[in-house]
Amino acid sequence: MPRTIQEINEKIKAGKAVVVTAEEITGIVKKKGVGKAFQEVDVVTTGTFGPMCSSGMYLNIGHTKPRIKLGGGTCKLNGVPAYCGLAAVDLFLGAAQLPDDDPRNKIHPGGFRYGGGHVIEEFVAGKDIELEASTYGTDCYPRRELRSWLNIKDVNEAVLFNIRNAYQNYNVAVNLSDKAIFTYMGILKPRLGNANYCSAGVLSPLLNDPLYRTIGIGTRLFLGGGEGFVSWQGTQHNPSVPRTEREVPRRPAGTLCVIGDLKGMDARYLRGVSMYGYGTSLGVGIGIPIPILDEEMAFFTSVADEDILAPIVDYSKGYPELKSDVLGEVSYKDLRSGKITIGNKEVPTGPLSSLTKAREIAQLLKGRIEKGEFVLTEAVERLPGKESGITFKAFQERPIER
Amino acid sequence: MISRRVVLHFPSELVGQPIISNTVKRYNLEFNILKASIAPPEGGLLVLELLGGKKDVQEALDYLKELKIKIESLSRDVTRKDDLCVHCGVCVALCPSDALVLNQATWQVEFVADKCVACELCVKACPYAAMEVRL
Incomplete structure (x- = not known):
């Protein structure tokens, strides 16, 4: 029997909801299977903290x-x-x-x-x-x-009004050229000197709800230490990318437009960011609760770092020239190990998204839900999914001649 | 054999002399230059790793002090403002001397000041301005 968000909220108010983090559910499903996990768990909390464009x-x-x-x-x-x-x-x-x-x-x-x-x-x-x-x-x-x-x-x-946050998966940035480059993905040393990545992986909100079944317009979330809502799909929302068998996007895909009262937020989760040689941004902390409505949601939230594949992109040529060349794919498990192999070269990896903060946010949100301070919302409208036909358009340039 | 990382501040009148060359010959040391800059009015700055016998390294540093070169231990010059660090770890892949490491159990970035060679790459790379190098 599937459960409803209303039932979950009643449990939250009664202090009886079982809430686990997106890391914990992965272990639970591995050990007990999706059926048992669905019976036992009501809500999975996600978390992410990193420089987020368009804030x-x-x-x-x-x-x-x-x-x-x-x-x-x-x-x-x-x-x-x-x-x-x-x-x-x-x-x-x-x-x-x-x-x-x-x-x-x-x-x-x-x-x-x-x-x-x-x-x-x-x-x-x-x-x-x-x-x-x-x-x-x-x-x-x-x-x-x-x-x-x-x-x-x-x-x-x-x-706070961020028109594109919480990217569902992201590029792994490398530099194939002979000189150091300075990008929004950090300093990239020449000749594959390092590989930088930026997703919370197993804890990332949209990777735990890959088909946007529960996260939609109107979803209440943890935003910058306070509360906010999903107000729309984020700009560049691109649900139609290739996906793995478990529907995890293999390219940067969905994004969220989020809004919330800045007066209730905390500067520990909204941090000014300086990217050397690139510009400034905002480090944003986001956490989204995912209701475990049925076995499928238990399955989706059980995604592990080894299930998440990210594309390796050259930021010296491929990215700036808007070429869609991908040098290969690498799993978050390998990225997290501290080094990956590209061709026959061992490349050290550097995360831009803080796992420590992501864990902190998922735990904080779990605590708020357990205490009955945070209840879930039913989305008022779903985000465009892979069936929407939305594609990510390049600029249609038409030179002006007078 | 011991290794000492030091910051040497040269008064401007010494900038033209082959002091390091003399020092390493005299005390039988090996050296590795980590950073060097000469600004004529203020003098010069050299970040150096000295390798040699314990006694030789100590005597070499005493000799440099006699020449009116100000010596600072390198590790003291590099600091992390812990309240600003978010432990993302983007500095770790850039650090050439393993002074910044991600603890795989806690996912906290650990800063091992002894290993730092003050290349300043982390100072530039840290998005949250948590790393400070004062020379």
Whole structure:
């Protein structure tokens, strides 16, 4: 008999739900089989922490006296330009934004020590942020300049809104060229000097629900230390990639767009990231509970590191030239061992996603559910699956000739 | 045989002299240069690994001190801000001297300061600015 999310939530409220982490379920299924695992376990918690592209926050700072309309003007938070072309006092700051005077890669490789991601971390930590804005005056919004300290506790809304997070599987990055390269996957030494990877593997949310049966629009999740929701599929959501027999994608596939109240979050799980020679980003902690509705969900969540295959991609040529060449596939079990073999070369591996933090998040979420502080939600709409026909399009370039 | 990793700060007036060459000949040492820079107004900086008999290495360091070269032990110059480290491990594959290792049981990154050669690769590579090298 399958169980429903409603039944699971009743058990959670009664303090009777059995919750295990995505690492623990793997052992349970191996030992007892999917049937027994389904009978015993109600919820599996996942966790991931790593630099996540396409993260940002939006704020409504409240109206000044006299009023100012930032839309059409410019605005900076700690020197980092924020987008204010929405209305009067709404702002959006992306994690990859840099101060205008950052030298970028003028002297390559640049350091990129401070950007939007760092502003978000400091803002969440409760530090005062310097707001500087300049705009034009109108009859109803006469003020033109604003310089002030800004604190998270004083703004109306502070919302984390990440339009692409929690990638379902990711590339393993290597460098086939003769010189070191500086990428969003870290520093890559020449001639296959190292191989960097970035997924929580066995603990990764979407690898434990490969066909998006339970994770969908409206799913409540652990986000940056607080709570949030899946608001849509993430950008570049690409469910139609090749999959293994157990439906685990063998290429970067599904992604999530997530949203949550920044005021309830914790800077330990939202960290400014500097990628040397590349730019800034935000380290985001996400944990998603997966209801074990039936034997199939017990089976899916029992995925182990050896079941997850990731593509090895050359970031010196293949990636920048948008060639889809894959040098080979490697399992997360091998990546986790510290070295992999490519051709006949032994290559040390470096993770960008923190397993320590992923475990911490899965445990934390498990604790919250056991204590009845976190209940599950029914998705209001499913994410597009492999039957959706969605493919990942390259840019259709049409040169402008006048 | 012992090995000592040291940071030597040369006053500018000594930059033109073959001091290391003299030292290794005199005390029968082997050496490995880990980092070197010369900035004329301030003098020079050399990060060196010295290998030799215990007595010879000590006497060589005393000799360098007599020449007014400031000597610091290397391990003291490299620090990790533990509160900033998220234990991702991206530094581990880059570290040339196994000073940064991922403990396979705990998945915590361990920093073995004694093995550090202060190449500064981890300082650049750490996304969370947790590694600091002060020379």
